[in-house]
Amino acid sequence: MHGVGLSLGGTDPLSNPYLAQLKALVHWAKPEVVSDHICFASVDGSYGHDLWPMPHCEESISHLASRIAQVQETIGRRLAVENVSSYVSFQSSTMTEWEFVGELVRRADCDLLLDVNNVYVSAHNHGFSAAEYLSAIPYERVVQIHLAGHTRENGYLLDNHGAMVSEAVLDLFRAVAMKCPEARVIVEWDEKVPPFEKLLEEVHRVEQSTQVESP
Amino acid sequence: MRLKQLQRVFWETVRTEPGPEEQDLVFASSPSMNARDCASIYRRMYWYRQIDALFDVFPTTAEVLGSQRFTELCTTYIAQNPSEHPALEQLGRHLPQFLAAKDRLASGCAAVEWAQLKALTAPDNPRGLTVNDLYESETTHARAAAAMHIVEVERDIAQRFIAIDDASEPAVMLRVARAGFTVRIARVPAFATSAYTRLTKGDLFAAVCAELASTPEGTARASSEIGDWIRYEWVTVLQG
Numbered sequence A: 001m002h003g004v005g006l007s008l009g010g011t012d013p014l015s016n017p018y019l020a021q022l023k024a025l026v027h028w029a030k031p032e033v034v035s036d037h038i039c040f041a042s043v044d045g046s047y048g049h050d051l052w053p054m055p056h057c058e059e060s061i062s063h064l065a066s067r068i069a070q071v072q073e074t075i076g077r078r079l080a081v082e083n084v085s086s087y088v089s090f091q092s093s094t095m096t097e098w099e100f101v102g103e104l105v106r107r108a109d110c111d112l113l114l115d116v117n118n119v120y121v122s123a124h125n126h127g128f129s130a131a132e133y134l135s136a137i138p139y140e141r142v143v144q145i146h147l148a149g150h151t152r153e154n155g156y157l158l159d160n161h162g163a164m165v166s167e168a169v170l171d172l173f174r175a176v177a178m179k180c181p182e183a184r185v186i187v188e189w190d191e192k193v194p195p196f197e198k199l200l201e202e203v204h205r206v207e208q209s210t211q212v213e214s215p
Numbered sequence B: 001m002r003l004k005q006l007q008r009v010f011w012e013t014v015r016t017e018p019g020p021e022e023q024d025l026v027f028a029s030s031p032s033m034n035a036r037d038c039a040s041i042y043r044r045m046y047w048y049r050q051i052d053a054l055f056d057v058f059p060t061t062a063e064v065l066g067s068q069r070f071t072e073l074c075t076t077y078i079a080q081n082p083s084e085h086p087a088l089e090q091l092g093r094h095l096p097q098f099l100a101a102k103d104r105l106a107s108g109c110a111a112v113e114w115a116q117l118k119a120l121t122a123p124d125n126p127r128g129l130t131v132n133d134l135y136e137s138e139t140t141h142a143r144a145a146a147a148m149h150i151v152e153v154e155r156d157i158a159q160r161f162i163a164i165d166d167a168s169e170p171a172v173m174l175r176v177a178r179a180g181f182t183v184r185i186a187r188v189p190a191f192a193t194s195a196y197t198r199l200t201k202g203d204l205f206a207a208v209c210a211e212l213a214s215t216p217e218g219t220a221r222a223s224s225e226i227g228d229w230i231r232y233e234w235v236t237v238l239q240g
């Protein structure tokens, strides 16, 4: 069960009606994984319906960790948090994104939903190494992996969930899959959705990719 | 800068162009773009997503206004009514009212389309009408369930959604109601309009039935009308 509306990093109080409904849905559906994103989505009661990035700093970690704890306590389940793709960075960041994510999941004692395409997109946009990011992930906490397509815009990559998974992302995924073989893999495709056969083909391509030895 | 303040600057940057001066203290540049250009990606996504969501919920309204005028009006609407709900589809809740002073036809269409959205996303009926309730109609109250909305509109608005042969009627009562996973729009027949009006008020079920039976046509067709209320759970029963 995957959410986009918790606004875990937001500074508004967590929405009690939303949490109550999430709890009821989780108890009814009994999903394998309950997840949302490492981001903020509302400010002063207004919602942006986007996954806005957090500055990578101590204040963000402690803020997110306490809110993740509140969610986990309310729903009575572990929460998996997902790294987002981002298009802007902050002057107040004091650490790399992988240091931030690793410390956050340790401090919050939660699981990680690792989106490999998001790592690739952010690495390109901010000029860091996706391989270095992925070498520092606490894989014992990764319960799910996301793959998706992106598009090349004027000066940046956009995570649009509307294309095939790129070869570069598949290369990264091969290495990731070996480090957490138990994690379930989801191919996200929710823009310009092609016929179902094409989606199935894409899933098979991803499955095949882990069965081929990397050069 | 503390997190709360940083997020307010982010929000202002996304909502306004070119955004507040403080953004220069918040955002950093990327290897290929300056900080303001990076932040503006979020501004474009914000406006695109909100307006796109309104196009999704109000396709007929958009058709009436034309794509460009609809986009312009939505931009003003969103500036005045930012989303206050975690579910994006709730964004349009004030749009019919907003359009009322701008365009009568568009506002009426928006009211019908908003009723469609409400019917589609309504929770299941906790206490739908049953056959047994017919025997207790003197003591039970009945009201329209969340998945059924009654909207009264002028004829030219109704014609955007259903065929209307009768040219003499200036106003038309529409029943916008969910059946399975689709929402159906139907004209409430003349014999049933008083009964539906009572249902929207949560009246005694006996009074609703009496309205249905007040014309010969209603008496003849009451069982089919009530049968739909039971089958699709369009009516909620309130005890006492």
Ligand SMILES: [Fe+2]
Pocket (backbone or CB within 6 Å): A082, A115, A146, A188
């Ligand atoms: Fe994802």
